[in-house]
Amino acid sequence: MRLYTHTDFDGVVSAVFLVEVEEIDEILFIDPANIQSGRVQITKFDILADLPYDKRCGMWFDHHESNKPKEGTKFAGLWKIAPSCAQVIYDWADNPYLDKYKELLSEVNKIDSGQVPLDEAKNPKGWFLLSNTLETSAPKKEDDDYRRHVIELIRKNPDIHSILSDERVAKRSQKVFSDLEILKDILLNNTKIIGKVAYSDLRQVENIPRGNNYFIYSLFPDVLASVRLLPGEEDGVHIKISAGHNVYGAKSNFNIGKAMKEMGGGGHFAVGGAKVRKEEAEKLAMDLIKKINESA
Ligand SMILES: [Mn+2]
Incomplete structure (x- = not known):
């Protein structure tokens, strides 16, 4: 198999x-x-x-x-x-x-x-x-x-x-730490707080380190959730949108996986993502942020 x-x-x-x-x-x-x-x-x-x-x-x-x-x-x-x-x-x-x-x-x-x-x-x-x-x-x-x-x-x-x-693991581990330093600057420079949501528009940023899904909440501990737009996919048509609850903060009852499924992606209750058409991405992100804020 x-x-x-x-x-x-x-x-x-x-x-x-x-x-x-x-x-x-x-x-x-x-x-x-x-x-x-x-x-x-x-x-x-x-x-x-x-x-x-x-x-x-x-x-x-x-x-x-x-x-x-x-x-x-x-x-x-x-x-x-x-x-x-x-x-x-x-x-x-x-x-x-x-x-x-x-x-x-x-x-x-x-x-x-x-x-x-x-x-x-x-x-x-x-x-x-x-x-x-x-x-x-x-x-x-x-x-x-x-x-x-x-x-x-x-x-x-x-x-x-x-x-x-x-x-090999040790070498990559060292890079994890230096990458988190780079990611910290990128997120601080490209994130807006809209209501209770941290919105990171990274569409124009090059070489974004992957980091980890939880890191953003160490920078913005008071938000309810985060929404992120990433640079364009190789196909030139789509970009990735991802979102998650702040697992350290107040509980949100907004189902992110379900919202992502409606955009053609998927996920869990608290975290998810989708690939969406470039020209629709910003509006979809704003709608999502609005719904998360309204559900709070
Ligand atoms: Mn899994």
Whole structure:
């Protein structure tokens, strides 16, 4: 089987678990939007993890609320609400062979469901630091090669101290810290507070470090949510919009995953994203901000 998994830490841990319990020959890393576009060639020999459902696939695992299958949809695998897709696979496999990953599972659950302490968002350490090394501004091929390296490191020994001392991981960890300094300046210079929402218009910014989803709230602790526009996609037509609740602040009851689904994307209750047409992006962002403010 071939595995298509998400590019993030949950996608990587999902791959670790699936490689342990299934026959996987190849691992490919993709963005959810690539499945939704229908452009990826998927066959019955493909497993999808932490990604939207595609009816051509052989097996599917996911936990995103916006991807909830329609009543009566028949597929091999499992969708359920869980803190991570790794948890969904762990429960489905129910295999003592995965017991050695219990600590890792509890960490990926925290990281993928908004339970990273604010001081760690600013100063990543342990498993969260490792997760920050996975998505960088490096060419995708380089990131993918690194993700496969991390999967092998975890399988060899799921001890985070030994993983962080690996030469490639250590080098990327250093870059995580210098990138957060750069990102801090970018966000401070390009963010407006509209009502209770931090709106970062990064459409004109070049070389934006990925950082992490929680970092913005260390800079704007009083907001209810954040909305972000990123630079144009390679297709020249779309740009990415993303949004999230301030997980450290007052609880918002606005469903971001649902709003993103309406724009052709998806996500969870508290965080989500979509690829939208360039010329519509600003208006969509303003409408979203308005709705979040009104729901407060
Ligand atoms: Mn996930």
